[in-house]
Amino acid sequence: MEVLQVIDDLVCTRRVPGLGAVSLRVLQSEQGVVSVASDPVGAPVGKWVLVATGTAARLAMPDPLTMTDLAICGIVDHWEPAP
Amino acid sequence: MEVLQVIDDLVCTRRVPGLGAVSLRVLQSEQGVVSVASDPVGAPVGKWVLVATGTAARLAMPDPLTMTDLAICGIVDHWEPAP
Amino acid sequence: MEVLQVIDDLVCTRRVPGLGAVSLRVLQSEQGVVSVASDPVGAPVGKWVLVATGTAARLAMPDPLTMTDLAICGIVDHWEPAP
Amino acid sequence: MEVLQVIDDLVCTRRVPGLGAVSLRVLQSEQGVVSVASDPVGAPVGKWVLVATGTAARLAMPDPLTMTDLAICGIVDHWEPAP
Amino acid sequence: MEVLQVIDDLVCTRRVPGLGAVSLRVLQSEQGVVSVASDPVGAPVGKWVLVATGTAARLAMPDPLTMTDLAICGIVDHWEPAP
Structure with a gap:
């Protein structure tokens, strides 16, 4: 798992059925790498936030068949980015 | 998941049966990394476009046994590449 | 699998049900890359510690449905970081 | 999926039963990264060639229990390496 | 799959039950990246040696429920590291 920062919402109107209506967030690592997670x-x-990949990401969703490979699985109480 | 840009189609006439007749797109990241996704x-x-990897990619296809590890799962409404 | 060093605990009060009450550790590689594992x-x-990713991480947990993609699976007897 | 170039065969006489007698090819990316795929x-x-990773690689093989994590799944009709 | 060189054994006395008593080897890539595989x-x-990741790694083990994400699946007859 990794700790990433939420920087935006992602609007994706046209999507495959497997993605349902799940909320999508744009995340950024401390090194500036951008990814998108279901939330x-x-x-x-x-x-x-704490994120998990792969099958673990689907286990984080209310419906484990949600088509995601990255999901937010918790909000970190306190995180100090490396200086 | 990641947001990548469609830059071309991929023509691959000789392919394994598991790939069926699915459309293939050449994608590029903001950093210039090239990959191929089923569409x-x-x-x-x-x-x-929004893409998903691994088992999630197969859940994006009409037939979840399609032999893919990267699938387009949505078209992003608006994306501003990092300057 | 990889060998990483435990550098801290991660406090994550608000979490998805699939993460249960498992202990979370912040780990660092010899190159300084930070990740989070269930312990x-x-x-x-x-x-x-020795860590495993993906499905292997879940097989390391007492409950294999724990929502993790990185788990500590052993404590290394002796490890000499590269000079 | 990715597009890689076949540069050699790999001879591996002593192998685990799960690998059977499948042909192995040494592949190279445009950036020079070397990997090995079942073919x-x-x-x-x-x-x-077009290659797929993980479970998708196994779905490309005649026997989906073949112990592979990278399989050639097609021969690209035309590929122009980036200049 | 990848070709890596065995550089040491890994002693890990305290381990989770899922890892059993399997032998662990420290491996190094041509670029110097270190990892640990079940052998x-x-x-x-x-x-x-030829190594496989993920589910393929488990299919290489006598017991496919062994908690590993990297397994040696063959000894390469001849390998010439890049100059």
């Missing part, structure tokens, strides 16, 4: 917890922009 | 949505060249 | 063995800060 | 299509040296 | 073939230090 079952409602994490606001600015928060540092 | 169940018909994404045109130039569009920024 | 079924109780590895103390400072120790070098 | 169900008989791709000759010099060709640019 | 069902008994590969001696110095040999170049």
Whole structure:
């Protein structure tokens, strides 16, 4: 798992059925790498969140058949980015 | 998941049966990394698309046994590449 | 698998149900890359641990449906970081 | 998926039973990264091939229990390496 | 799959039950990246071996529920590291 920061929402109107209506968040690592995660917890922009990949990501969603490979699975209480 | 740009179609006449007749797109990341995805949505060249890897990619296809490890799962409404 | 060093605990009060109450450790590679693992063995800060990813990570947990993609699966007896 | 070039065969006489007698090819990316794939299509040296990873690689093989994590799944009709 | 060189054994006395008593080898890539693999073939230090990741790694083990994400699946007859 990794700790990433929520920087935006992703609007993706045209999507495959397997993605359902799940919320999508744009995340950024401390090194500036950008990725997109499904969000079952409602994490606001600015928060540092814990994310999981692959099958673990699907186990984080209310419906484990949701077509995701990266999901937010928690909001970190306190995170100090490396200086 | 990641947001990548469609830059071309891939023609691959000789292929294994598991790949069926699915459309293949050449994608490029903002950093210039090139990959190939199966495309169940018909994404045109130039569009920024959301892609998923691994088992999630197969869940994006009409037939989940399609032999893919990267699939387009949505067309992003608006994407601003990092400057 | 990889050998990483435990550098901290991760406090994540708000989490998805699939993560249960498992202990989370912040790990660092010799190159300084930071990640987060579930810890079924109780590895103390400072120790070098063996970690596994993906489905293997879940097989390391007492409950294999734990939503993790990185788990500590052993404490290395002796590890000499590269000079 | 990715497009890689076949540069050699790999001879591996002593192997685990799960690998059977499948043909193995040494592949190289445009950036020079070397990997090894199982080859169900008989791709000759010099060709640019489409490869898939993980479970998708096994779905490309005649026997989906073949112990592979990278398989050639097609021969690309035409590929122009980036200049 | 990849070709890596065995450089050491890994002693890991305290381990999760899923790892059983399998032999662990420290491997190094030509670029110097270090990883740890389960070894069902008994590969001696110095040999170049073929390794597989993920579910394929488990299919290489006598017991496919072994908690590994990297397994040696063959000993390469001859390997010439890039100059």
